[in-house]
Amino acid sequence: MSAGGTVQAVVTGVGVAAPNGMGTEAYWAATLAGRSGIAPTTRYDASGYPLRLAGEVRDFDPGEHIPSRLLPQTDHGTRLSLYAADEALRDSALDPGRLDPYGMGVATASSMGGFEFGQRELQNLWSKGGRFVSAYQSFAWFYAVNTGQVSIRHGLRGSSSTVVTDAAGGLDALGNARRQIRKGTTAMLAGSVDGALCPLGLAGQLSSGAMSTGSRADRAFLPFADGAGGQVPGEGGAFLVLEDAVSARRRGARSYGELAGYAATFDPAPVPSDQAGEGLVRAIRRALRDAGTAPEDVDVVFADAAGVPELDRAESRALGEVFGPGGVPVTAPKSMTGRLFAGGASLDLATALLALRDGAIPHTANVSRPGPGHPIDLVTGEPREADLRRALVVARGRGGFNAAAVVRRDT
Amino acid sequence: MSDANTAVTELSVEDLTSIMRSSAGEDESVDLDGDILDSAFTDLGYDSLALLETVARISRDHGVELGDDVLDDVETPRDLLAVVNRAIAAA
Missing domain, CATH: 3.40.47.10 (Thiolase/Chalcone synthase)
Structure with a gap:
């Protein structure tokens, strides 16, 4: 309990x-x-x-x-x-x-x-x-x-x-x-x-x-x-x-970690561009609160990573608002799979658990650095080794769906 | 697609098992090449939808009209062959 x-x-x-x-x-x-x-x-x-x-x-x-x-x-x-x-x-x-x-x-x-x-x-x-x-x-x-x-x-x-x-x-x-x-x-x-x-x-x-x-x-x-x-x-x-x-x-099962936090929010349409990402901010904060985790205790973020400039900007703005500019390593291994629709965030969560297990953040492929206007510490070039305890996974669906989940490695 | 000749040919148990395999697959625990004539379709791993698909395939490949209610009295491959071959004979 x-x-x-x-x-x-x-x-x-x-x-x-x-x-x-x-x-x-x-x-x-x-x-x-x-x-x-x-x-x-x-x-x-x-x-x-x-x-x-x-x-x-x-x-x-x-x-x-x-x-x-x-x-x-x-x-x-x-x-x-x-x-x-x-x-x-x-x-x-x-x-x-x-x-x-x-x-x-x-x-x-x-x-x-x-x-x-x-x-x-x-x-x-x-x-x-x-x-x-x-x-x-x-x-x-x-x-x-x-x-x-x-x-x-x-x-x-x-x-x-x-x-x-x-x-x-x-x-x-x-x-x-x-x-x-x-x-x-x-x-x-x-x-x-x-x-x-x-x-x-x-x-x-x-x-x-x-x-x-x-x-x-x-x-x-x-x-x-x-x-x-x-x-x-x-x-x-x-x-x-x-x-x-x-x-x-x-039953003595091995655990990859706990699904410690989850939240979903919904953006009403249309979202004014200066508020884009606010729904995502609420989802992330609620998931963190649900997990009893402070932003500074998150070791890595698996981003939704739309690949569409205005959606990317909304996401990096949301991450900057919650974690501070460059406040947490961010990555998008889906750069190696394409967007798998609903499957993508489940795979990201599985990937986050493997990252926690092995102490390695997989990198965002084909991107050498985040573009200007993205105040994030994007992991690029090669995987980054780190002692990882908690990961945040972020997902957005077309039509205003936002979701965030926190996984925590067992100690 | 069938040619005109197959429309008047009786359906054999081999024809039936071949259609069952291609239209609904084969349960791993069942040997369709064995003595199945009087086994219930449910014991052979075929549910009502699998039978519906099988009957639809027979109907179009053999050019016979089989009504929607044909399956009401069919429990075994022998039952199904009888219904189908009656329809073929009447065609």
């Missing part, structure tokens, strides 16, 4: 599906080595689209990881979700069969849904007729499908949910999971693996005007840099096993 008498939630398992590494340790090694997964799009013919680059997961053979019964009924993104959820559960060494039947649930976030599957079936409908549409289209496209498939696969019958808050969802799912644990659920498989790298998914995203149309993989996504020119979309994310600390201790 913490001072407030509330249940503590610790992370006992991590699973990762990322463009620059499948599996937690492969991803972490690639990230520390500065290996990027951003490359020319291969999933579909991108020549007719303004987007040429993507953080695609490659080297993933679904038949090797996904049961045959699930192949005809799953979108690519659901398969990646199942992969990461499997790894997280295995990593935790928690056997859900030994818990109360409703003792473990699933909390995910999704920005769109199984759109690659959905696009294929819509094409079947238009070109061949309704008889050619898969019966599995009834759920395979749906934004809550990953929660359902993960729940069914592992028999997790506890309270389960899906939040749709664009890229803030990667933290909101974890906040949601912690809430369930505080209400008495023993453990939650939580996080997000997201992305829809198909024309149907990207058509909606292109309308934001935030996507980078650059064609050089090392110049297209440069958060906080003077030359920032937009975002590169990617796919992937992370699942975590979040567990009641008492249960984790009792």
